[in-house]
Amino acid sequence: MLKKIALAAVLTTALATAATAGHCPADAKAIDHALTILNVSDDIRAQVIALKEEAMALHSAGTHADSEDLLSEAMRMLLNAVS
Ligand SMILES: [Cu+2]
Numbered sequence: 001m002l003k004k005i006a007l008a009a010v011l012t013t014a015l016a017t018a019a020t021a022g023h024c025p026a027d028a029k030a031i032d033h034a035l036t037i038l039n040v041s042d043d044i045r046a047q048v049i050a051l052k053e054e055a056m057a058l059h060s061a062g063t064h065a066d067s068e069d070l071l072s073e074a075m076r077m078l079l080n081a082v083s
Contacts, residue, residue, distance in 0.1 A: 003037055004082050010034075011075045024059035027071040028052050031078065040081045048074045 014030050031052050035045060055070035 007034055007037055008079060008082060011079055015072055015075055024055060024064055024067045024071060027068070027075065028056055028059075031071065031074055034075075034078050038078065038082060040078065044077060044081045048077055051077070 010030055011034060014027050031048060035048065040048070051070045051074035055067040055074070058064070058067035058070065
């Protein structure tokens with residue numbers, strides 16, 4: 001339970017932070033970490049991973065704002081799955 005609360009805090013902070021070029025990998029890392037801790041359905045897990053991978057492709061292509069949008073969506077999905 002405490003793990004989930006701590007994680008929710010991390011994800012919420014990440015969501016509140018302004019998007020910058022260096023932010024995408026940090027968010028992707030937070031999502032990876034969340035997936036190792038959280039017990040989410042295979043369906044949610046697959047969707048979150050797909051969003052993250054698409055986001056990192058956008059990040060590599062230099063479109064960080066679009067990448068951040070997808071990463072935010074992935075994090076919201078995880079938060080919704082937890083609460
Ligand atoms: Cu980026």
